[in-house]
Amino acid sequence: MKVDQKEIKFDCRDCQVYYGDTHAIKDVNVQIEDKTVTAFIGPSGCGKSTFLRCLNRMNDTIDVARVEGDFMLDGEDIYDKNVDPVQLRAKVGMVFQKPNPFPKSIYDNIAYGPRIHGLAKNKAELDEIVEKSLRRGAIWDEVKDRLHAPGTGLSGGQQQRLCIARAVATEPEVLLMDEPCSALDPIATGQVEELIDELRENYSVVIVTHSMQQAARVSQKTAFFHLGNLVEYGETGQIFTNPVDPRTESYITGRIG
Amino acid sequence: MKVDQKEIKFDCRDCQVYYGDTHAIKDVNVQIEDKTVTAFIGPSGCGKSTFLRCLNRMNDTIDVARVEGDFMLDGEDIYDKNVDPVQLRAKVGMVFQKPNPFPKSIYDNIAYGPRIHGLAKNKAELDEIVEKSLRRGAIWDEVKDRLHAPGTGLSGGQQQRLCIARAVATEPEVLLMDEPCSALDPIATGQVEELIDELRENYSVVIVTHSMQQAARVSQKTAFFHLGNLVEYGETGQIFTNPVDPRTESYITGRIG
């Protein structure tokens, strides 16, 4: 859809992930561009989340997970031992597949990131950041009256948007979103998609989605995973209209939703 | 779509739910038919999950939640103090919005329900039930080799299907499904929808979904919730093509995905 001279943000080569003995990601090579929305699609259990979690080293927290290969962010290997995963994660934000708000107030959920990164000089600025993030997460109207109610008392979709707002609040350069709209109604989905579009102007966004339509709407690049392999990666338009690999084609055409 | 002489399974009158001071469900009256799929739609946070949880008294477990009104299942008030919520829940199964597999093996996750209800006489029968349920949950192929791996080590979509399979395994008369396909790819979604269709032959199914297409595909009746009110309830075809309430219309037409 867009011209191709974008900078490469993530350059991943020969990536392998093992969970104990299971080989979950096999030989994946992919280059994620800056200021682009990249969609990961593929059947459930094919390794989308796993690969996404590699990009900000969230797999470090799973004991049994083992990651191999090169993951270059702006030319630097993020698995290099000089790299501070914390700094990496501040740069590469993440929205998890299962909403996981902190058992704290809604306000504190959002304010936590800015606080630890020192993004606000004072309370007023923090308030501002919180409001702005909640607005971007399309949840402000629903929670503005109960900012100090616990985040765990929200509905499923609200929690999901809260987590999106929380991730956005720290202004990451790359945002990894694992099925961010799975529990959202069409209108909220639209708002989040708008947010993604807006983020794309400055940042790079990677989104996992099961909705082919959503992938087509928001992404410029699409990667199709299957059984741990990256089967096809290319311009979204081309993937959806003219897939090279027969597996991609059968997945796309088997489309129902 | 179908003729209307179906039996009434659930008859809910003047239902109110409060979370502390928040009035989450307001004056809802709805009659859910037997051998029918009823879809609950509505914007995120409108009270769909809350109402669903009322139908098998899952709200009992939330301290702050208070339920009022009549919920008649086959003519009996399920909130009557003679009613055993355990028996009720065995009859009215539930798939939760957030997949919540037990920290046990996949096999034990499924076998749990049949075991406590004594549905299997011996190990072989239990094996059979487990396999059948996993097949119905469209996850058998993915997990058949690791039935004794922990259920928490599955991918998001796999967990969701595991939970569906788990709910089906106890053969409930009514199945409440809170966004059962949110983390599923189109093919898996199709399989689950097939399951729902199959269940409809004997049972009553209530499904919460954000996908209007899905609602249209699988349901015969649709209820539209908005801000805690049941705005409109009727034949799915009629709701989608010819909504009475302007709010319904604007929600439907605002449709994107």
Place this chain on the structure above:
Amino acid sequence: ARDNVQIAGSSTVLPYASIVAELFGDNTDFPTPVVESGGSSAGLKRFCEGVGENTIDVANASRAIREKEIKACAENGVTDIIEVRIGYDGIVFASQQSGPAFTAFEPADIYNAIGAKVLKDGELVENTYESWTEFNGELPDAPIAMFIPGTKHGTREVFEDKVLLAGCESTGAMEAMMEGGMDEDAAEDACLDVRQDGKSVDIDGDYTETLSRIDTNPNGVGVFGLAFYENNLDKLKVATMSGISPSTETISTGEYPVSRPLFFYVKKAHIGVIPGLKEYAQFFVADEIAGSSGPLSNYGLVADPELAATQEMIANEVTMGENM
């Protein structure tokens, strides 16, 4: 720097030491000494740990220090020790006030009651006596239940020496053992064996524990210190031993057979370094305190007839080995 006298050792001496320590604090300008309990063994061990402020100055003991201990002391530089005998502790046999009439014992009775092997009809057999009358018709017909000091207690030694061994000899059991092929040492050892079928119960705790056992068992006969018994006259009745009833008088004259001396040991090197140490030792054995009308005797300690010699010894700081 430490300003108080630090004492440790026997819990039998502790009551007397606590009386003296309190009075010493009340009557002098020195701070009240600290008296730790923990047993003669632990006390002497710490005493022999070395010389210096972080070691104790005085060890209380319910028995005389042993050669091996003196050697261990010397290895650690504790060479000059002043031995102070403060008096005697009488050991009595008492039973519940309202229990059967245990009023007079001979060592032989005790041996017959709890010895492991007894002479029955001229033959050495496993002790199976159930009741006291079985071997002595004058004793009440009550099941045997004796509470004797556990092997951790110094009292046990006196009990073994003065009662069990004596009883063993006088019943002729010892002779029978030696005839059976044992040499004298082995026979003595065998005499001290106590039956293990529950008729004789070792008490590792204090006399209060023995008292509570007697309280719950009307047939129980327990071994107590004289002072403890005198404090509990309303609960206990005492039995004579070899016809002598125990009292400070009969013990100090040596008529009552079962008693033992109590000691404390002073580290001479600490005298002049630890304030009040010598004063404490002198105060302890002063006539007003340890004499026969002093508070110690009043509490039940049997005053030492040779107290004057002890006083002099302390005044001159005569260490063990130097004197007599």
Place this chain on the structure above:
Amino acid sequence: MPIFWLILIVLAIAAAGFLVGRHRALQSAGGDSRGLHSLPGYYGWNVALKAIVPAFGLLVVWLLVQPLYVSNTVSNMIPDSAIPEGSSMGLVMAEVRRTAAGMDNAVSAGLMTEDFARNARADFADVTTRLQEAGQIVTSRITQPVLRAAQEYRVLNSTGYLIMSIAVIVLAVLGALYGLRESRAAFRARNVVEQGVRALLIAAASIAVLTTVGIVLSLVFNTIEFFRLYPASEFFFGLNWAPSFSGRGGASDLGIVPLLWGTFYISIVALLVAVPIGLFAAIYLSEYARPGLRAVAKPLIEVLAGIPTIVYGLFALLTVGPLLMEVFGDEGLGWMQSGTSVMTAGLVMGIMLIPFVSSLSDDIINAVPQAMRDGSYGLGATQSETIRQVVLPAALPGIVGAILLAASRAIGETMIVVLGAGAAARLDLNPFEAMTTVTAKIVSQLTGDADFASPEALVAFALGMTLFILTLGLNVFALYIVRKYREQYE
């Protein structure tokens, strides 16, 4: 309290360093914390840590070394002839220290001028009386060498402390300055501070190892001594425990087996009481009880853990024992000889251990996410089924920890055993027989009147060592089992 002040000064430097470092870092980023690598506070902490850690390190080392150095120098001043017969250099040095301290106090009370105190020619008889007048506790007459040494001691110490104070303060300032220099935007202050915290955490964890080393060291020499006096094979395999009171020598049987058996038996009985009661109580508190009941019952049950064990011991002796006697004694079933038995002690110990199991398990059960319970209820499970099959397995690692803790306490308990189970070591299967435990015997042999160099007293150390090694083995085994089990879940 000059050291107290020194510490305060260093802390003040650190506090100032904190503020300045924070400020400098902010400034280097143009006043905007967003330009910094870490939160401004971390820069502050970095400076503070750099001020405190080396300075306190020096302080500690100095405080350890200076007395050694001073004593050494001063004791060289004291001729051997000045050490009285039977005394030791150590004692004379104590006298020196006391004299020096007395002079310090006298000077500070104004009874003696500093000059007088320093004057090496001062008449020592005069000093003695003056000190006595000043209410200082002076033992006998102060001798010439002691006075000289005390004066030297004071001088050395005060110069030493002066130098130390200066050095520590300088080091603190230097550290702070170094930290300040680092306070630039790009500096990874958080990582450095976190490294520091991590080092602290590791240090804390290592205390356990140090304690173990300490325990082993304080037991091992006496244990070796014991085995020199008593054959190891008889100790480990002997079936009879019958120490004779020492002094007659050689006749003691010191076999550990009956004691181990008693320990095992009594602990098992105690756990059989404590684990079911504690676990059920925990379940009821966390799952069924109304908040009001829980708020009251839980702390009350915790009080059971705080009642001194001597109370339990007396409870066993005076109440439980006679009660059991009525049922199982000669008048009843005839299994029981006397009130003291494994049963008595085990029951009472079990009561004491209830809160160890109940309170901890309650917290852990409470922490199991509600979603787990919901999942189970949604399938039509009853609450008890949910608890048994979902909640408890999820909480299992923590519960196992609680039970292990209770078991450990059972093994280490003394008073209840002494009063409740008796002092007799016996190998018997009948739980109504009196038995005793290793721990109880450690205590009784250690606090006894025996000759401290005899096997009867030293055996306490060997018992302690053996118990230590046995429980170590058990714990290794438990760890292995827990690991293996944990792999199935999670």
Place this chain on the structure above:
Amino acid sequence: MTDASMNSAAPESRSGSLAQIDKRTKRRNAAEKRFRAYGLGAILIGLFFLAVLFVSIIRSGVPAFTKAVVDIEFVLTEAQFEEAEGQLFKTRAYSDLFIAELQERLTARGIAAEFDEAAIERLLGKVGGTIRSYYQANPDQLGEEVSFQLAASSRVDGYFKGRVTRDTLVDSRFLQVSDLDLVDALEEAGIIKQAFNWNFITGADSGVDNPGGAGIGASVVGSFFMMLVVLFLSLPIGVAASIYLEEFAPQNKFTDLIEVNISNLAAVPSIVFGILGLAVFIQFMHLPQSAPLVGGLVLTLMTLPTIIISTRASLKSVPPSIRDAALGVGASKMQAVFHHVLPLAMPGILTGTIIGLAQALGETAPLLLIGMVGFVARGYPDGFLAGFTEPNSAMPAQIYTWAARADVSFYEKAWGGIIILLAFLLTMNIIAIILRRRFERRW
């Protein structure tokens, strides 16, 4: 149930009215009820034992809070003072003076009973110390009339409390039946009466022949300082160690070693910690003997395993998704732990602390070896810092020694001491319990 029946209509077992509970459900509900009853039963058993213990403690301990006192005015002349001070056994001299004075006054009042000096001596406790310390502190009162309230002997005290009766009393040098007439007469005259025993709450230990002078106050202070040390060392160290082990430690031999070590330390008999404390703190580090500081250090080592084990268990129970969430917004592991995990684990940590401190507060055995058990009657420390280093006892040690003394009134005091110990424990716990309730939540 066969495959066919599962496909066909709903299984009969579960069709039918909800109010009509089927057999299986009945069975399950019965099981549920039983389970619940076991739970409730367990709690009731726990509370029952607590109640039994409490009742027996209180019943035996309450008398310790009162004592029989002799109320009398007394004049001590300068000359008498000088003379008494000149003796070695000064307190005896004072008490002789007092007894003589009392006898005179009684005769003057014409008390109806027969008595002599020995009888009065038997009625009185050890009063010399009190009188001497009074006149030493107030020399200006010499020659003035001073009103004293002095402890009566423990037998007289027992007579007032019903422990000693005319029937059970056996004549001894401590008290004779005939003396009781005098006691009755004095009581009528208002000279002997029962009074609240403040000295028991505030005082220090006394010699075995002076139960009237014994108090637990000094050892409460000793326990207080020990608990300060334990709290401020074991809680931070324990929590820090657990955080390291649970959150940061790599799985390797060294951390396994630490882990095994910690659980092993929990099983080490407490007296062994005393051996360790004696060797390390007193003999090696030259810390003072009988000092609360050393006691605190030993108890810290003893409590650490309890706190570590419970902290680890509760850290383990915090779901990993919370950690993920924090890490996902760029928090460091350290921040995730301190900001999110630790607060959620707080209830368990506090429980461990409560139990650990309770255990430390009631422990005697390790104190035996570092010199805090026995007779430590130094009174209150001068100043806060001195509280850590001056010789002192601790409550359980005090109770333990009292329980072993021959005079029954010490036994009563031991139980009274237990009441105070429990009061101390409860105050200590209440803070932790309030904190714990604030941290409790479910998610």
